[in-house]
Amino acid sequence: MADPYAPVAADAPSSQVPALRWDEPPEGPVLVLLDQTRLPAEEVELVCTDVPALVGAIRTLAVRGAPLLGIAGAYGVALAAVRGFDVEDAAQTLAHARPTAVNLAYGVRRALAAYRSAMAGGGDLGAAAGAALAEARLLHRQDAESSARMASAGLALLDELLPGGNHRILTHCNTGALVSGGEGTAFAVALAAHRAGRLQRLWVDETRPLLQGARLTAYEAARNGMAYTLLTDSAAGSLFAAGEVDAVLIGADRIAADGSVANKVGSYPLAVLARYHHVPFVVVAPTTTIDPDTQDGASIEVEQRAAQEVTEFAVPPAAGAEAGAGVPVAPLGTQAYNPAFDVTPPELVTALVTEDGALSPVTGSGIADLCARSRQATMG
CATH class of the missing domain: 3.40.50.10470 (Translation initiation factor eif-2b; domain 2)
Structure with a gap:
């Protein structure tokens, strides 16, 4: 099995490489991060297929910065849901990955609330995962507008x-x-x-x-x-x-x-x-x-x-x-x-x-x- 945290070269021009993006290749949904530990020498993306990989990226500062950590936390909950992992456990782990940045736990809570609400409303796991992802995308847009x-x-x-x-x-x-x-x-x-x-x-x-x-x-x-x-x-x-x-x-x-x-x-x-x-x-x-x-x-x-x-x-x-x-x-x-x-x-x-x-x-x-x-x- 391929390393879920293996770096891949970013193929977009430097002015267009986003700090974070959701992608859905044939192998399944992933969260892709621009590895900030390697800047400015090279622009390399990390592909996270699960929450442990994302937590590792957060703790090593491959992804960092208060607002972006909130977005990453929300997408992390969605990633766990879409891939069928334990969402509650994933949310708990993500929320405590870095203690000072309050946005991280905020983003996790928003996506988790959307997931729980969909489940409580009678939705299946697919619908709940979709709700978490939609909330992460909404937070992403809102942060851009706030900026x-x-x-x-x-x-x-x-x-x-x-x-x-x-x-x-x-x-x-x-x-x-x-x-x-x-x-x-x-x-x-x-x-x-x-x-x-x-x-x-x-x-x-x-x-x-x-x-x-x-x-x-x-x-x-x-x-x-x-x-x-x-x-x-x-x-x-x-x-x-x-x-x-x-x-x-x-x-x-x-x-x-x-x-x-x-x-x-x-x-x-x-x-x-x-x-x-x-x-x-x-x-x-x-x-x-x-x-x-x-x-x-x-x-x-x-x-x-x-x-x-x-x-x-x-x-x-x-x-x-x-x-x-x-x-x-x-x-x-x-x-x-x-x-x-x-x-x-x-x-x-x-x-x-x-x-x-x-x-x-x-x-x-x-x-x-x-x-x-x-x-x-x-x-x-």
């Missing part, structure tokens, strides 16, 4: 905060089409500014230790013809001091009920720098990233990742190394502190941009109002 609305709202906010254009934006991690059903979250705002002729420079943090900024954001900026410059995370302070940053735009993996923001580690120091230098610090995320059940920042579970991500430097696959191979950069046995995320308190966030507009200041009552409006829009 477009966030880009518009974010650009309007930038123009309000920084009249005259020529924005110099600093971003962290990767928040573009690789994390979304559309063109992304924070990156989509920068892209909208670029298309409107109002982006002077996109400053791209490397985002250590896994270099999502260097590998992925720079890759997306180059594909879109944006003016961008890469910097080490530790150089951001000198950039602020030189007056070269007009605004910081980041995404989010979870937003607590009080407005605290969990995002890729390194985001909180940027918020502190931005406050000291009187620079707007803007979070761009869909309302699905808000978790009203998480009371505050201290209640957010922060994922701790393997020490080797810090003690070794990964060798690009194109250099002939095996997956996961790395060059040691610290003495053998060195302990490492490697949280995947940090938490920024709401008082350091200038504004939160969602598909329903911008919230400023970011407060618990404002977050509650946003969630209420989002629920009403969904019900409508």
Whole structure:
């Protein structure tokens, strides 16, 4: 039997390779992922025929980014249903594949609810599987629509905060089409500014230790013809001091009920720098990233990742190394502190941009109002 997690070369042009797609070859339905661990050296797709393969892709960050994880989770439930696996068990496994990203569990719950509803309504397994797949596809479309609305709202906010254009934006991690059903979250705002002729420079943090900024954001900026410059995370302070940053735009993996923001580690120091230098610090995320059940920042579970991500430097696959191979950069046995995320308190966030507009200041009552409006829009 073929390896369900075996990579296959992506045959579409680079500008058209989607981060995630559902496919139905003769052998049966599959979920196809653009392997983000191999970018920018090569565009390779992973074919997942079951949930364990998808969970592996999630944990190794072959597929990543809060909104896209939600979409992947929903398609994962559909994949289990269509292929006749235990849907309840698959949903449980998927929902806990990465603890901090709230969208993953959200997407799983939506597809699972559709599956359960179809079964309770007297449908057979085929109809229930179809319902789960339809819900995953709906979530995929909705995320693309949310991305477009966030880009518009974010650009309007930038123009309000920084009249005259020529924005110099600093971003962290990767928040573009690789994390979304559309063109992304924070990156989509920068892209909208670029298309409107109002982006002077996109400053791209490397985002250590896994270099999502260097590998992925720079890759997306180059594909879109944006003016961008890469910097080490530790150089951001000198950039602020030189007056070269007009605004910081980041995404989010979870937003607590009080407005605290969990995002890729390194985001909180940027918020502190931005406050000291009187620079707007803007979070761009869909309302699905808000978790009203998480009371505050201290209640957010922060994922701790393997020490080797810090003690070794990964060798690009194109250099002939095996997956996961790395060059040691610290003495053998060195302990490492490697949280995947940090938490920024709401008082350091200038504004939160969602598909329903911008919230400023970011407060618990404002977050509650946003969630209420989002629920009403969904019900409508």
